[in-house]
Amino acid sequence: MNIKVAQRGENVMKQDELGQPVTRNEDANHELSIRVRDLDLWYGSFQALKSINMDLYQKNVTALIGPSGCGKSTFLRCLNRMNDLIPSVSLTGLIEMDGRDVNESKMDEVALRRRVGMVFQKPNPFPKSIYDNIVYAPRMHDLVSRKADQDELVEKALRDAGLWEEVKDKLQQPGTSLSGGQQQRLCIARAIAVQPDVILMDEPTSALDPISTATIEDLMDKLKQQFTIITVTHNMQQAARVADYTAFFHLGEVVEYNDTKTMFSNPYTKKAEDYITGRYG
Numbered sequence: 679m680n681i682k683v684a685q686r687g688e689n690v691m692k693q694d695e696l697g698q699p700v701t702r703n704e705d706a707n708h709e710l711s712i713r714v715r716d717l718d719l720w721y722g723s724f725q726a727l728k729s730i731n732m733d734l735y736q737k738n739v740t741a742l743i744g745p746s747g748c749g750k751s752t753f754l755r756c757l758n759r760m761n762d763l764i765p766s767v768s769l770t771g772l773i774e775m776d777g778r779d780v781n782e783s784k785m786d787e788v789a790l791r792r793r794v795g796m797v798f799q800k801p802n803p804f805p806k807s808i809y810d811n812i813v814y815a816p817r818m819h820d821l822v823s824r825k826a827d828q829d830e831l832v833e834k835a836l837r838d839a840g841l842w843e844e845v846k847d848k849l850q851q852p853g854t855s856l857s858g859g860q861q862q863r864l865c866i867a868r869a870i871a872v873q874p875d876v877i878l879m880d881e882p883t884s885a886l887d888p889i890s891t892a893t894i895e896d897l898m899d900k901l902k903q904q905f906t907i908i909t910v911t912h913n914m915q916q917a918a919r920v921a922d923y924t925a926f927f928h929l930g931e932v933v934e935y936n937d938t939k940t941m942f943s944n945p946y947t948k949k950a951e952d953y954i955t956g957r958y959g
């Protein structure tokens with residue numbers, strides 16, 4: 679395995695010249711959430727992910743950046759096995775949470791997706807009331823049964839998602855009656871209602887206006903106190919604002935993975951530098 683441990687402020691030559699990825703692993707300051715080793719993924723005969731090695735840290739925001747088609751969403755979907763739904767996908771390598779490979783045959787997918795929730799690009803509330811959007815999954819997982827507990831859970835999830843004040847008087851209205859930004863916060867409330875460890879976000883603000891985007895970014899900053907957040911974004915400023923760590927993907931590989939400050943102020947690889955400075959996209 680070819681892992682370069684990047685140290686903050688370390689002065690190294692541009693790694694492209696050495697032909698090696700720059701990968702941050704085993705950061706002593708943070709607890710590990712997910713360990714990814716030698717991950718390769720194919721759609722049929724097309725290899726979309728190549729030898730990915732990453733340690734993702736608890737209670738941090740990690741941004742996945744890179745040009746269109748470089749494998750960011752594919753990687754994100756590996757973390758809660760959403761790619762299982764695509765018949766042509768095959769993969770090798772290790773994705774470990776709490777010492778267990780998420781791809782091992784005994785791993786229960788439903789239980790995994792409870793621990794690793796997901797928020798998509800387009801807000802997708804269920805065609806149900808605001809209240810039922812929140813309690814649907816907790817009921818399915820037998821986390822709550824008494825009405826009073828459900829009420830409490832709905833209020834807490836909506837408060838944590840910064841939506842309670844706006845919807846507390848209309849909980850029985852359809853989730854789809856809310857604005858786009860509110861719907862996305864409802865989806866975040868739905869994701870956190872089952873108390874996951876990790877929340878995956880796939881371009882969560884790309885369909886939203888600037889004010890709703892800022893609200894979600896503030897929310898990510900608050901939520902990382904409780905959850906590990908891994909987000910795909912095309913918006914460099916957003917990655918710089920919200921992420922503690924940033925991974926730069928290119929043609930299915932992680933070319934550089936480092937703390938966000940270093941990535942944006944002193945990227946080690948020429949490819950990452952060119953992307954961040956807008957030389958290609």
Ligand SMILES: Nc1ncnc2c1ncn2[C@@H]1O[C@H](COP(=O)(O)OP(=O)(O)OP(=O)(O)O)[C@@H](O)[C@H]1O
Pocket residue numbers: 721724726744745746747748749750751752753764766
């Ligand atoms: N279901 C699929 N079947 C076949 N190929 C796929 C499938 N989904 C993605 N791919 C291919 O895998 C590669 C990675 O796609 P992916 O969507 O992960 O990239 P991305 O970096 O998230 O792109 P974008 O930023 O445009 O969303 C692309 O070449 C894409 O065409």
